[in-house]
Amino acid sequence: MLTSDPKVDTFYSSLTENELLIVRKLKKIIDSFLLFDERISYSVLYYFLNSRVCFIWPASIKPGPKAGVQFGFCNGYLINDKYDISEKENRKQVYCITYHSPKQINESILKEYLSNAIAIDENLYSKKKTK
Numbered sequence: 001m002l003t004s005d006p007k008v009d010t011f012y013s014s015l016t017e018n019e020l021l022i023v024r025k026l027k028k029i030i031d032s033f034l035l036f037d038e039r040i041s042y043s044v045l046y047y048f049l050n051s052r053v054c055f056i057w058p059a060s061i062k063p064g065p066k067a068g069v070q071f072g073f074c075n076g077y078l079i080n081d082k083y084d085i086s087e088k089e090n091r092k093q094v095y096c097i098t099y100h101s102p103k104q105i106n107e108s109i110l111k112e113y114l115s116n117a118i119a120i121d122e123n124l125y126s127k128k129k130t131k
Helices: 006-013 017-031 107-130
Strands: 037-041 044-048 052-058 069-073 095-099
Touching: 006 037, 017 044, 017 052, 017 069, 017 107, 052 107, 069 107
Parallel strands: none
Antiparallel strands: 037 044, 044 052, 052 069, 069 095
């Protein structure tokens, strides 16, 4: 998957075949929102609106997860985790969902969480603007 950005090329060339399938499925869901600015930051795919909203971090990108692909929410502590799928670990702000197979990805739930993350980003940014 060659692009004009060497950072993106390095990201994709580092992935295993399974990780690539998971990343493509996650990207398709993210891209359906038509809102995000995609950037490589710290060797990880981040998606921005007013600030960092979410990221995709495969295990092949060190020092990432031990296995699978993490889909993280930068303000995950504010997300309504009604399905109790967020991995909080010892983190205070960033929460993740780890996928080991594309079949594990529930598109409707992930879209619901992403919609919530977008609203959080807009709310946080509007508060900063009014100060």
